Amino acid sequence: MMSIKMQDPCRMKRVGTPMQDPARLDNTSAPSSGQEGSGAEMRTAPRVGLLIRPAKLISPDHQFVCVIRDLSATGLSVCxxxxxxxxxxxxxxxxxxxxxxxxxxxxxxxxxxxxxxxSADLDRLIQSPSRFAKRPIRVELDCPAILAMPGRDFSVRICDISGQGAKIACDEHLMLASNVVLRATHLPSTRAKIRWRRNGAYGLVFEDTMQMSELARIVAAMQNVAL
Known part of the structure; x- marks a missing residue:
């Protein structure tokens, strides 16, 4: 089961104010009041704007869903x-x-x-070549959950989750293509089907796809991040 814990935990406080040392800013310069999105920011590297592409922010202790808004070879901005x-x-x-x-x-x-x-290859970042077909962003977790089937509930752990499904670990032998309901703290009862099985892990496909904003808030709450 995967863990994202590292040795150097970040300081915990809510964001929302500009960082210090503005003289160090380059292509990701902070927007001035009233200028955000206007193209008025001073940047030294060519950028690609309004990508609206999903991505993941990984800190020593957490993983978060975000959306890339613009991108250059030296940095990016996200929502x-x-x-x-x-x-x-x-x-x-x-x-x-x-x-x-x-x-x-x-x-x-x-x-x-x-x-x-x-250093980053801007062309690669834009084209995002992959052997996976539009793979959804998955957030790695280690959360207890309940997998409900007709007549029986199982204790499982959620290993990762996306807007389209989840990977769980379970000691029971479960049948492929079974219809199940996944429940956990901060996760509403979610109908799914067992798609694959491998070494005690199971892949679930959700019956209804989550919106990215919904997924982002759920996984933050599941990681005990105050919203």
């Missing part, structure tokens, strides 16, 4: 769906699984600008 614990650095995971460490340069409302800490 988030809730307050985040304060953290100076994240790893950005793109939809194809590529990961790049990045430094938080500014935070303004639901927008955040980050600068890459290593």
């Amino acid at each position: 988030v769906f809730h307050a985040l614990p304060s953290c100076d650095q994240y790893t950005i995971e793109f939809q194809n699984g590529d990961r790049i460490p990045a430094e938080v340069m500014w935070q303004h409302g639901d927008r955040m600008g980050l600068r890459f800490l290593e």
